[in-house]
Amino acid sequence: MQKLKYIFLFFSVLPLIIKAQELSCYHKFTPSQIQNVKLFQQKLQNNPQLNLQKSTQFVPLKVHIVGNSAGIGYYSITHLMSALCEINQRFAPVGFHFYLAQPVTYINDDALNRADFDAIYGVAYEAKVPGMVNVYFHNAGSTWCGVYFGDLDIVLVKNSCQMPMATTLAHELGHFFGLPHTFLGWEGGGTPSPSDIERLDGSNCRTAGDGFCDTKADYVSQRWACPLPYTLTDPIGQIFKPDSSLYMNYASDNCHSRFSTEQILSMQNDLQSRRISKVSALNNLLTAPQKIAPLNLDSNVSSKNITFKWNAVPNAFAYHLQIARFGDWNFLNVDRLVNDTFVQLDLFGNWPFAWRVKAISEGNTCTVFGSIDTFYTNENVTNVYEVSEALITNISPNPIRKGELLSITPIENGVINIYQPQGKLMYSEAVNNSLSFQIPDWEQGVYFLEFVGSNRSFIKRFVIHEN
Numbered sequence: 001m002q003k004l005k006y007i008f009l010f011f012s013v014l015p016l017i018i019k020a021q022e023l024s025c026y027h028k029f030t031p032s033q034i035q036n037v038k039l040f041q042q043k044l045q046n047n048p049q050l051n052l053q054k055s056t057q058f059v060p061l062k063v064h065i066v067g068n069s070a071g072i073g074y075y076s077i078t079h080l081m082s083a084l085c086e087i088n089q090r091f092a093p094v095g096f097h098f099y100l101a102q103p104v105t106y107i108n109d110d111a112l113n114r115a116d117f118d119a120i121y122g123v124a125y126e127a128k129v130p131g132m133v134n135v136y137f138h139n140a141g142s143t144w145c146g147v148y149f150g151d152l153d154i155v156l157v158k159n160s161c162q163m164p165m166a167t168t169l170a171h172e173l174g175h176f177f178g179l180p181h182t183f184l185g186w187e188g189g190g191t192p193s194p195s196d197i198e199r200l201d202g203s204n205c206r207t208a209g210d211g212f213c214d215t216k217a218d219y220v221s222q223r224w225a226c227p228l229p230y231t232l233t234d235p236i237g238q239i240f241k242p243d244s245s246l247y248m249n250y251a252s253d254n255c256h257s258r259f260s261t262e263q264i265l266s267m268q269n270d271l272q273s274r275r276i277s278k279v280s281a282l283n284n285l286l287t288a289p290q291k292i293a294p295l296n297l298d299s300n301v302s303s304k305n306i307t308f309k310w311n312a313v314p315n316a317f318a319y320h321l322q323i324a325r326f327g328d329w330n331f332l333n334v335d336r337l338v339n340d341t342f343v344q345l346d347l348f349g350n351w352p353f354a355w356r357v358k359a360i361s362e363g364n365t366c367t368v369f370g371s372i373d374t375f376y377t378n379e380n381v382t383n384v385y386e387v388s389e390a391l392i393t394n395i396s397p398n399p400i401r402k403g404e405l406l407s408i409t410p411i412e413n414g415v416i417n418i419y420q421p422q423g424k425l426m427y428s429e430a431v432n433n434s435l436s437f438q439i440p441d442w443e444q445g446v447y448f449l450e451f452v453g454s455n456r457s458f459i460k461r462f463v464i465h466e467n
């Protein structure tokens, strides 16, 4: 029976360990960083009323997005915008507000994309901009969600660990500002000597564990779901579960919501000593820019060298541009920050595309997008074929009701494809002179009729109504 129990334990614990390796963080402090935190904790001990920071400090941030050597695997701008927006909400109680001090830059490097140590000490360190918080988002390889090396003073975050509502970045920035794990001493599965184990009653909270007296004892060095599914016992026999709410523990991201007051004071002390922050930054929510080109519903946009243009918004740091075929914002064709009020881009094929743009200020990426415009690309736009759609084909009636006959009259032979609003092909048929087609029991809405001829192709919209 005893044997069976161990076998069961072995198999039930194994997946947890594998998961922990994938999701944990790798950080190391310099001896002077450790010393500084200890000195500050002594200060806290002598002066519990300590109040360091009078007003919000604006902290300069430099974002590096790393891909492989072919430029694949970039952290998306959409995710970056929400990560920065969220991090400022999470750090609001700390009194820190991060702002983009420089444009986002891209690094194509296979080794750094895997977070190999050589590349972190080489490529990443060379790209570091002094005087700001340098954060690198990478895509692959590493078993760690987050990395902070004190000697380089840079933070690396794996893309998949910083999806919306994740707390990896908050945790690593905690390390950046000197915070240890709440379970300090237990990392890597080790057990501290009994005198170094933090007791639940707080009697050794300055000398054991993380040295902060308002973070509860914590001995768990693997990722855990909250509440902890088992109990811990301190050196004098007190049974407890650790506080899951602190960013600096290893509880699941959804358990995290705060830094403790002493952790906050310690980070403020660290920031002061760095002398990199300023007392103001442009952090207002900006209005959406007015779009200029392409025109809404333009049905004859060449798919190459399309100029996207909008009016300048005062105080904009950059513009976030999104373009999605069929307006499906889950599958973006373009997702980028533009530092100017226009950009030239290539798209492809003969499709309806939707586009939207927003202005972000250096300290506020939380802005929502403006209105959505639609246009239709045409790969065959040339001087010869610049004829209006009406001359090329005729769809009637439009709108049409289910069961009615749709008649299509193109001026040359080709293939008719019909797509539903999300882009799924619903119908495909070759046509000669004309085609009549009875509308099946499809959902009502806007459909796209694509004509592919030997000389030209284009998209037209038509609407299906309920009876």
Ligand SMILES: [Zn+2]
Residues within 6 Å of the ligand: 025, 026, 027, 171, 175, 181
């Ligand atoms: Zn950590």
